[in-house]
Amino acid sequence: MVVHAKQLLLTVVVTVFFARAGTQQLLSLPNCPTKCGSVTIPFPFGTTKDCSLDSTFLINCNKTSSTSTHVPFLPQSNQSVLNISLDGELRVAWPVASDCYAxxxxQVNETYWDINMTHFSVSSTRNKFVAVGCDxxxxxxxxxxxxxxxxxxxxxxxxxxxxxxxxxxxxxxGCCKVSxxxxxxxTKVTYGTLGVFNNHSAxxxxxxxxYAFLVENGAYSFTSTDLLKLEKEEFPVLLDWAVGNQTCQQAQKDLSNYACKDNKSTCYDATERSGYLCRCFNGYWGNPYLIHGCQGSVWDGNLIFSL
Structure with a gap:
């Protein structure tokens, strides 16, 4: 009897697993592209006005001349987008500032950067500011x-x-970093470098x-070869995003504009900036910003494996 019960339980677990694996995840609005190149573009983001929640989440999908492939960019700052997380994180590529000497x-070359982000903010806890050089x-x-x-x-x-x-x-x-x-x-960042004593003559x-750059925590490891030439021209940086500037309690008073559309989703206030975010209930997965975007089962993983 115990053996039959275990077999039945295993059958149910496997069935639920494959049902989840075989379900196509809803990521974007109907008739809207889910990808730009290799990057997934989940709603509330979109590559057109009709495919995004509003202009805040509009992503430009442009073909680059160097690779002839489509790459997503932020319209305001023209930064390439590497990844979009529905947990309120946006990973982008930020350029390296430098000053070089004969x-x-x-001085033979100097590059500094002034980046203005209209709708997003730099994560102060998940990035570092790094300098590489000996002067x-x-x-x-x-x-x-x-x-x-x-x-x-x-x-x-x-x-x-x-x-x-x-x-x-x-x-x-040879290298330093600060929080x-x-x-x-x-929402605005300016950074650059300059020679301290002898403009690198010694x-x-x-x-x-x-060199100077912002970089996501753990995404850069200093080596001595970087002193002769830093090969990378860009590094990943995490930005924070959220819907609007209201709290959940305020946003839920106007359900027509409330962004958490799936009835199996919940709202939580953003911690790094104003606004709010949505997530699917425990046991569900998918996109809570879409109707029927949260998918899953009534089974709880802890319950199944504790039987």
Whole structure:
């Protein structure tokens, strides 16, 4: 009898598993593309006005000349989108700032960046500001939606390449990193580098340039070869997004504009910025911003495996 009960339970578990695996997940509105190139574009985001919740979530899907493939971009800042999470995260590619010098300390190239994000904010807890160089001061100026400035920076120094090879850590020798100003909704970022003492003349043979960039936590590991030339021109950065600027309690008073459309979804207030987000009930998965977007079963995984 016990054997039959276990077989029946196993049959039910397998049936539920394959039912879930075989169900096509609803990600976008009807007749709207779910992908731009290799990147999934889930609603409330969309590649046209009719396919997105509003202009906040509009994504440009453009063909690039270098790869001839379609790549999603943010219209306001023209940053390429790497990934969109329905948990309120948007992963984008941000460029590297640099300043380079000739052997006689003459500056030959300088690139700094001023990025303004109308609808999204830089995650202050899931990114770092990094500088690479041996004569490098990196500065980061951030601004909130009211224009208030919160700045930081760090200095990366070294005298010999051997000092770096023995300790390839981002602790100030050849590389430094700092946290981004926290407890603020940062919608504008300016960053760049400059030579500190001798414009790289004393270290030019192995470090002609200084670099500065924002990067997602854990997405960059410093090596001594980066001093001669940093191969990457962009790094992933996490942005925060949310629906509107109301709390859940406020938004639920106007159900016609309330974004959590599936009846198996719930609302929760965004923690990194104003607005709210939606999620499917426990035991369900999918897109809570769409009617019938949450799919699943009444079975609870913990209950099934504890029987």
């Amino acid at each position: 052997e006689k300390s003459e 490098t001061l990196a500065l980061l100026a951030t601004y909130d939606s009211e224009g208030k400035n919160y700045s930081t920076g760090c200095m990366a120094l070294c005298n010999r390449l051997n000092d770096i090879v023995a300790n390839e850590s981002c602790s100030g020798t 981004i100003p926290q407890d603020h909704v940062l 270290v030019h043979d192995f470090n002609p340039c200084g």
